Amino acid sequence: MTMxxxxxxxxxxxAVLTVLVLSSCEKKPTACLELPETLEAGTLLTLSSCSxxxxxxxxxxxxxxxxxxxxxxxxxxxEGSVVIRLTAYSDGAYKSDQVEQAYKISFRYIDRFEIIGxxxxxxxxxxxxxxxxxxxxxxxxxxxxxxxxxxSLSPYTWVIEAxxxxxxxxxxxxxxxxxxxxxxxxxxxVVKDNPTVIGTEEDDxxxxxxxxxxxx
Amino acid sequence: MRILFSLIVLCVIHLSxxxxxxxxxxxxxxxxxxxxxxxxxxxxxxxxxxxxxxGEHTLEVWSPMHLLHTGKIDVPQKDSxxxxxxxxxxxxxxxxxxxTDAFKRKMLFGKTLPLMASGAGxxxxxxxxxxxxxxxxxxxxxxxxxxxxxxGDLDNAQSRYAISNGLFFxxxxxxxxxxxxxxxxxxxxxxxxxxxxxxxxxxxxxxFELSYHPLTGTPQAxxxxxx
Numbered sequence: 298m299t300m301x302x303x304x305x306x307x308x309x310x311x312a313v314l315t316v317l318v319l320s321s322c323e324k325k326p327t328a329c330l331e332l333p334e335t336l337e338a339g340t341l342l343t344l345s346s347c348s349x350x351x352x353x354x355x356x357x358x359x360x361x362x363x364x365x366x367x368x369x370x371x372x373x374x375x376e377g378s379v380v381i382r383l384t385a386y387s388d389g390a391y392k393s394d395q396v397e398q399a400y401k402i403s404f405r406y407i408d409r410f411e412i413i414g415x416x417x418x419x420x421x422x423x424x425x426x427x428x429x430x431x432x433x434x435x436x437x438x439x440x441x442x443x444x445x446x447x448x449s450l451s452p453y454t455w456v457i458e459a460x461x462x463x464x465x466x467x468x469x470x471x472x473x474x475x476x477x478x479x480x481x482x483x484x485x486x487v488v489k490d491n492p493t494v495i496g497t498e499e500d501d502x503x504x505x506x507x508x509x510x511x512x513x
Numbered sequence: 514m515r516i517l518f519s520l521i522v523l524c525v526i527h528l529s530x531x532x533x534x535x536x537x538x539x540x541x542x543x544x545x546x547x548x549x550x551x552x553x554x555x556x557x558x559x560x561x562x563x564x565x566x567x568g569e570h571t572l573e574v575w576s577p578m579h580l581l582h583t584g585k586i587d588v589p590q591k592d593s594x595x596x597x598x599x600x601x602x603x604x605x606x607x608x609x610x611x612x613t614d615a616f617k618r619k620m621l622f623g624k625t626l627p628l629m630a631s632g633a634g635x636x637x638x639x640x641x642x643x644x645x646x647x648x649x650x651x652x653x654x655x656x657x658x659x660x661x662x663x664x665g666d667l668d669n670a671q672s673r674y675a676i677s678n679g680l681f682f683x684x685x686x687x688x689x690x691x692x693x694x695x696x697x698x699x700x701x702x703x704x705x706x707x708x709x710x711x712x713x714x715x716x717x718x719x720x721f722e723l724s725y726h727p728l729t730g731t732p733q734a735x736x737x738x739x740x
Binding site for chain 2: 352353355357361362363365386388389390391
């Protein structure tokens with residue numbers, strides 16, 4: 298084989314290798330999940346990822362649901378656990394990265410109420426929407442942030458409904474009449490504060506709702 | 514004046530008698546339409562109707578790419594005759610034609626087709642690369658949808674990917690194969706000489722002149738040949 302032919306063949310291979318290198322220099326995607334340890338049941342969740350350098354994502358849930366897209370919207374009806382497998386694909390889907398993570402699923406349970414204010418009534422009542430009503434006996438007195446009136450509930454019994462809910466604190470006078478003291482409306486799909494505060498410091502009364510997930 | 518008129522009449526009569534002494538010979542040459550005829554060493558005009566004196570003559574007929582025919586023609590005392598002559602193709606020219614065909618075939622298979630295949634492959638490969646990439650993405654999505662029963666058309670995606678995959682690898686094969694074939698055969702083809710036909714003709718070059726055409730601005734050559 299002559300030197301010239303060798304050079305020519307080398308040029309061909311260099312060209313072929315260049316094409317192969319250029320076509321394979323696409324960045325490998327990185328799949329990433331940054332979700333809270335527990336996912337709330339009974340509410341529509343919008344799951345998003347922290348993946349990078351990807352063209353599209355697929356979400357696979359251990360309960361047999363698959364979703365293709367940037368975000369995944371799921372509503373878990375039952376408590377338990379779920380494994381989420383997220384796959385990030387490159388442009389053309391020739392490269393991919395996968396991350397798999399187990400999550401707990403639990404409803405939000407009302408733990409307790411803390412009531413702050415100067416209460417002239419013997420008893421109080423907290424209405425949670427039109428469904429739940431919690432009586433608070435022996436309420437008369439002055440309660441501060443440091444020493445509030447605490448009304449504890451049996452653990453993991455009272456579920457916070459995700460729909461728009463009004464919470465009202467009533468004072469019960471000696472005639473048994475309910476006098477509204479403070480009230481507010483919440484959409485628990487959006488409001489995730491713990492505690493959730495009803496009323497402000499400027500109001501005469503303030504109620505703090507503490508909640509927790511069931512440990513699974 | 515009468516004497517002068519009588520002389521002119523006699524001359525005309527004499528000339529017509531002389532003309533009547535020659536025979537009209539119609540020459541038919543088979544094998545070529547472009548030919549030259551030499552009779553007893555003298556070039557005849559470019560026409561197939563000739564006036565030739567009766568008797569035996571030496572006749573030479575030549576046409577490019579044909580062998581020179583040399584023969585005798587016996588012209589009788591007739592009003593007109595026809596003469597047929599077939600010219601033989603020059604065997605060298607026939608060989609040249611075969612060699613040219615073989616040379617063209619060699620160039621076609623060793624140079625033109627590999628370069629065309631390589632060029633087509635190089636143009637097609639990037640196009641089909643992007644088609645294949647897009648179809649692969651669709652295929653992966655359709656596979657996923659099929660796994661989780663969320664609609665889609667997996668069969669269509671599979672056949673589309675198979676086609677674009679095939680087209681891509683065929684293009685790459687053409688590009689690489691064509692280029693490799695071309696470079697392997699290049700030196701061999703470079704050493705192949707183009708066939709050459711050297712016309713052996715009965716012409717003698719009398720004058721050759723090179724000049725420059727003032728209007729077209731191109732060089733021009735002028736030759737004077739003698740048969």
